Amino acid sequence: MATATTKRWKTKHGYLYIQDDECKGCGFCIEFCPKEVLEESDTFNAKGYYPPRPKDPEACVNCTFCELICPDFAIWSEKEEAAEPEEAEANG
Amino acid sequence: MAERILAGTHFLNGDEACAEGALAAGCDLFAGYPITPQSEIAERISRRLPQVGGVFIQMEDEISSIAATLGGAWGGKKAMTATSGPGFSLMMENLGLGMMTETPCVLINIQRGGPSTGLPTLVAQGDMMQARWGSHGDYGVVALVPSSPQEAFELTVRAFNLSEMLRMPILVMADEVVGHMFERVVIDPESIEIVERKAPNKPPGEFLLYEPGEDLVPQGMPALGDGYRVHVTGLTHDERGYPVLNEETQGKLIPRLRNKITHNIEAIVDVEETEIDDAEIVIVTYGISARSSLGALRLAREKGLKVGMLRLRTVWPFPADVLQEKADRVAGFVVPELNLGQIVLEVERAVCGRAAVKSVPHAGGEIHDPGTILAAIEEVFAHAH
Amino acid sequence: MLTKAKPAPAGEVLENVSHPMERFLRADRLPHIWCSGCGLGTVLSCFTYALDDLGLTDADVGVVSGIGCTGRAAGYLNLDSYHTTHGRAIPFATGLAVARPDKKVVVISGDGDLFAIGGNHFIHAARRNVDMTVICVNNFNYGMTGGQVGPTTPIGSRATTAPYGNYENPFNLPYLAASSGAVYVARWTSLHARRLKEAMIEAITMPGFTFVEAVCPCPTNYGRRNRLGEGLDELKYYAEKSVIKHGADPADADLLPGNDVLVGRFIQKERPTFLQAYEHQILDKQHFVKPQAMQNQNHVRLSGATATDGKAAS
Numbered sequence: 001m002a003t004a005t006t007k008r009w010k011t012k013h014g015y016l017y018i019q020d021d022e023c024k025g026c027g028f029c030i031e032f033c034p035k036e037v038l039e040e041s042d043t044f045n046a047k048g049y050y051p052p053r054p055k056d057p058e059a060c061v062n063c064t065f066c067e068l069i070c071p072d073f074a075i076w077s078e079k080e081e082a083a084e085p086e087e088a089e090a091n092g
Numbered sequence: 093m094a095e096r097i098l099a100g101t102h103f104l105n106g107d108e109a110c111a112e113g114a115l116a117a118g119c120d121l122f123a124g125y126p127i128t129p130q131s132e133i134a135e136r137i138s139r140r141l142p143q144v145g146g147v148f149i150q151m152e153d154e155i156s157s158i159a160a161t162l163g164g165a166w167g168g169k170k171a172m173t174a175t176s177g178p179g180f181s182l183m184m185e186n187l188g189l190g191m192m193t194e195t196p197c198v199l200i201n202i203q204r205g206g207p208s209t210g211l212p213t214l215v216a217q218g219d220m221m222q223a224r225w226g227s228h229g230d231y232g233v234v235a236l237v238p239s240s241p242q243e244a245f246e247l248t249v250r251a252f253n254l255s256e257m258l259r260m261p262i263l264v265m266a267d268e269v270v271g272h273m274f275e276r277v278v279i280d281p282e283s284i285e286i287v288e289r290k291a292p293n294k295p296p297g298e299f300l301l302y303e304p305g306e307d308l309v310p311q312g313m314p315a316l317g318d319g320y321r322v323h324v325t326g327l328t329h330d331e332r333g334y335p336v337l338n339e340e341t342q343g344k345l346i347p348r349l350r351n352k353i354t355h356n357i358e359a360i361v362d363v364e365e366t367e368i369d370d371a372e373i374v375i376v377t378y379g380i381s382a383r384s385s386l387g388a389l390r391l392a393r394e395k396g397l398k399v400g401m402l403r404l405r406t407v408w409p410f411p412a413d414v415l416q417e418k419a420d421r422v423a424g425f426v427v428p429e430l431n432l433g434q435i436v437l438e439v440e441r442a443v444c445g446r447a448a449v450k451s452v453p454h455a456g457g458e459i460h461d462p463g464t465i466l467a468a469i470e471e472v473f474a475h476a477h
Numbered sequence: 478m479l480t481k482a483k484p485a486p487a488g489e490v491l492e493n494v495s496h497p498m499e500r501f502l503r504a505d506r507l508p509h510i511w512c513s514g515c516g517l518g519t520v521l522s523c524f525t526y527a528l529d530d531l532g533l534t535d536a537d538v539g540v541v542s543g544i545g546c547t548g549r550a551a552g553y554l555n556l557d558s559y560h561t562t563h564g565r566a567i568p569f570a571t572g573l574a575v576a577r578p579d580k581k582v583v584v585i586s587g588d589g590d591l592f593a594i595g596g597n598h599f600i601h602a603a604r605r606n607v608d609m610t611v612i613c614v615n616n617f618n619y620g621m622t623g624g625q626v627g628p629t630t631p632i633g634s635r636a637t638t639a640p641y642g643n644y645e646n647p648f649n650l651p652y653l654a655a656s657s658g659a660v661y662v663a664r665w666t667s668l669h670a671r672r673l674k675e676a677m678i679e680a681i682t683m684p685g686f687t688f689v690e691a692v693c694p695c696p697t698n699y700g701r702r703n704r705l706g707e708g709l710d711e712l713k714y715y716a717e718k719s720v721i722k723h724g725a726d727p728a729d730a731d732l733l734p735g736n737d738v739l740v741g742r743f744i745q746k747e748r749p750t751f752l753q754a755y756e757h758q759i760l761d762k763q764h765f766v767k768p769q770a771m772q773n774q775n776h777v778r779l780s781g782a783t784a785t786d787g788k789a790a791s
Contacts, residue, residue, distance in 0.1 A: 001504040002495040007488035017494065024513035027709040032668070032716075039485065049513065053485050068526060069670040071518020072508060073496045120768075121576060123568075142759045145768040147575050147752075152601040156568030159561065159598075163541070163569035166559060167576020189562050316539040316557045316573055317580040323503070323552060325560035334506060335552060335560075 001073065009057035014079040016060050018051060022074035025049030029066035029075055035059045038066070094143035097281045104277045106244040106270040107132035110200055111140060112277070113248030114172050116284055119198075120146035121171040123160035125153055125179060128212045129268040130202045133174045154179035158186040158199065165197045166324060168289075168315025170252055174200035176268075177210065177219055180226070187261060188227035189326045191349060194302065194310055196255035196289065198248065200264040202271040203379075203430075205456040215268040216456025217379055217430040221437075223263050224408050232350035234360055235263040235408040237378040241275045247405065253287035254360065258352055259309050265407065267430065269380040269459055289313055296320045301333040302345075308352035353409050362405040363414055367393070371400025372423045373472050376415070376439050378404040380459050381428045387462030388428075392469050399469055407435060415442035423476035424448030428465045430456050448472050498525035501535070503555045510549060514700075514708020516667030516693025520614055521550055523670055524585070527677035538581045541570040543590035546621045546695075547614040550585045564594030567602045567611065574609050578752050578771050581610070581681055588615040589627040592648055596628070603657035603686045605751040610680045610687045615650060616695035624698030631734050635702045651727035654688040655744045661687035662727060662744035666715040667694070669740060676742065685750045692738065703734075 004019040016037075023045055030038045030052050037060045038052040045051050052075065054060060060077065067076035097116045104112065111133050114122070122141055124134045138148040151157040157173045164171035175183060180201045190197060205211025206218045219226075223235045234254055236247040244266060251262040292299040292312035296319045305311045314320040327335035328342050353360065366389065368374065373392075375385045382403045392399040402414065415425070424447050427436040436451040443449055452468045454460055496502070502525065511517045528538060535556045542551035544563035551558035561569045566584045574582040584591075591599055591613050602609065618636050619625040626636035629650065630643045654662045661683050665673040673691055680687035694700055694711035705711050715738055723741040730739045749757065752771055760767050 001499060001502070001507055002493055003504070006491045006494040008491055008494075009486060009488045018488070019494075019496075022508065024508075026514045027707070028519070028712060031709055031712070041485075053488070055485055057486060057488075065670065067497075068522060068674060069519050069667070070522060071511065071515060073498065073502070073518075073522065076497055078497075121572065123572060142755075142763065142765050145766055147755070147768075149571065149575065151568060151571075152597055155565060156571070156598050156601070159565040159568035160572035160575075162561075163559070163572025163574075164576045165572070166557075166569075167573045169572075169576040171572065171576075185562055186565060189565075316577045316582075317536050319536040321535050321555050321557055323558050323560070325552065326562055327560065334503075 011060035014062045016077050018075045020045045020051040022072045023051035028069050096144045099281050102277045105274045106241040108136050109241040109244040109277050110248045111136040113245040117249040117252035118170045119172050121164035121169040123149045123151050123157045124173045125157050127176045127179050129271045130174045154182040158183040161197050162195045165195045172198040176204045177206040184227045190261040191231040192326050193324050194259040197261050198251045203267045214457045221434045232353040233408040235265045237265050239382045241277050256287045267379045300331045303331045308355045361411045364403040366401040368400035372398045375401040376427045384460035388465035391466050410438040412442040419443045419446040424472040426450050426468045428452035430454045501525040512697045514696040519667040520691050523674040527674050541566045541584050543586040545587040545590045547587035567598040571607050584611045588629040589619045592628045600657040603659045606685045607751045612689045614691050616693045618699040620695045620698050649731045650690045651730040655727040659688045660685040663742040664690040664740050666692040668712045668715040
């Protein structure tokens, strides 16, 4: 949520966002990402879980599957339409 | 187009009068399940509500009836349900939900012989303590008790008004005889006062659904879709309505559910006094038993006994102050009720030994013979002299 | 399988970034209480995205829940939300739906709440075709209270009140919903997140009593006691065993351990809703005036327009 620290990676056509401290380590996003973009971090978060991180952000196609299936609202993606990244972030 | 307020002079039974009272008060949702001797309320209101833009639903049981009533209230409607003893028992859990969530609505119980299936078509007043303590946990209760079809009309209107004023379910504890007796009912629109639901006192984002005002009542109630994004839960909650499960929150919320009644008690308590000024013995009674008692009072006065009557039109909150005030001035109280002694326990508690208290119990099935009540009066009188 | 040819990029660190669905969530109530690997978070997520896709605002929808883990969903949604008594979400929702026919009313609750204690209310609301959507999370036990047997627990499964294995036949929920008269019946697992979201959209859009079963892992209770592994393991099982068959006969939708999990949209049909029937039979035939709220019943704005465009509430 807005109070958590967010990491952002540039993907081919947008961005991938992860809020480490929201993650509860279920592993759904890592397992089912169709492009196998994600892996487990090697550092754990405040709750003791290992959040995901993108091995290769450029491989992410912003399909939003991780975003939809994540039970903890810890990961989402943003496809660049025509908006500038700063504008998109302000609107998101 | 039919009228909401059926102005004029009518020949109605108590059940029908309850239905008309509801309509006059602005009821636009009734969810109920048939049960003798309530069925005439449902039957009449099923015909009348659609005439005036309301909705009647016969639900699948009493539990869903009270649940739909609560839901309808949160949808912005003045909602009501009605039942008798067995259904009243089923409704207890959700009555508690209504109390805990401070939901305005009316629940009518046309009491019949119990316990269990009992005497479906015959009178009793055996649910009076259940009305106070029936649901689990601590909360307060307001119960209005009519003694005539006219009062069934008036007190149903009053029940709706009190429910909006106190933001809680209000009980109308009638009985099968009042429900089924036919009498003249005069409906005068000019004399009917309606209390409307209070709108939230602050805009969305600032409004707190359970923030009490000085009267200890939450300040306004929005409906579904008004933009307030309320959260309503039966869990112990804070002023936002969010569950906070700890001792402190419990200590803040639960006493207030009761205190909002005691705080406003002057506007709630309704006791009718008959020939009380010189009374040495006072009959304390309610509902149909008050009419038998009036008969006994007349017989007693004819015999030269100074008897008066306190007729409780609100049994809960119990008007202990009124009893305490009289206790030092009378020889005793006689309490006829169509049960094995329920409200008499409250009388005893209030009087606290300062005067005699004689119960006149009755298992139910018929109303008291005034002679029985007179005999009790004479017994108390004899003891005192 | 993939060798790490280069170290994972660190990413930019930002503060004060909101999740895209945060406006539908009571962020001050998060993180939610659900376990790691539980499917409920996914169901909640899909629901918020469904509302977003539909262009519904927080003034268009009311959510009613019962008691149980699923029942907590109402508390996390930043809408008019009602957390009622065990089994009684549907009749409460009936009162709401009838009072505000111009709003969407959604019940989100669990298998025990909806089909044991709440079973009677379910079949009657379906029979009446009251305009509401019921999303049932089926995790095959009473999770919140520690994992007791429930009306959907498969035969042979273990539960805390079935320590020797359950021997009672479970309900087939799509079959029960369909035979009770639901006009839309679908089942997906929490793995099928996108299709689950689509089903919610279809169900919310359709007038009448619509039903979506979401089969979910309960790794702490049902899953653990029946050696199903973690939530992820259950999702892998769904991936392997799910068979999508739209229009399948709900009678074939029994869930037997080890067998295929039949998912899809099984029923989609039209019949008058409770209030439409009421209108036709009573208001029209008797020439009574229709209450204003009923004049705006069940309008769903699909384009993202606001709730107030020309449709004043009563």
